[in-house]
Amino acid sequence: MGKNCFAGRWKTVGIIRRGEIYLVRLPNQPSDFKERPALVISLDARNQYANDVLVVPLSTTLRPAPTHVKIPAGEGGLKEDSMAKCEQITTLDKSFLIRGPFAGALDIGYLREIEKAIQRAIGILA
Secondary structure, rough: HHHEEOOOOOOOOOOOOOOEEEEEEEEEEOEEEEEEEEEEOOHHHHHHHEEEEEEEEOOOOOOOOOOOEEEEEHHHOOOOOEEEEHHHHHEEEHHHHHEEOOOOOHHHHHHHHHHHHHHOOOOOOO
């Protein structure tokens, strides 16, 4: 994905807020340290005091699924339509946040859809 997945200028990581998109390093596999966009979903109070954040990875592969939420280009600074893969919610040390935020928080409607998809992913029926 790299730098082309976001519109606008790069910013350095500062105050981390729920609903913002960052370029992160996801250590999914020992030999796979891909940089990709991720949505911060942890609460602002937690983000301020904890050494880590909760994120949902984003992908430009648009595969519909009950645990995926489509986010259109322009939201949060995304250059391309993307899919929030809510079944892949993960905790990242803040040192894995490379750049961001890119363009403010996502619209509250998208955040609510993502919350519901996370609930489906962990078996909480809403």
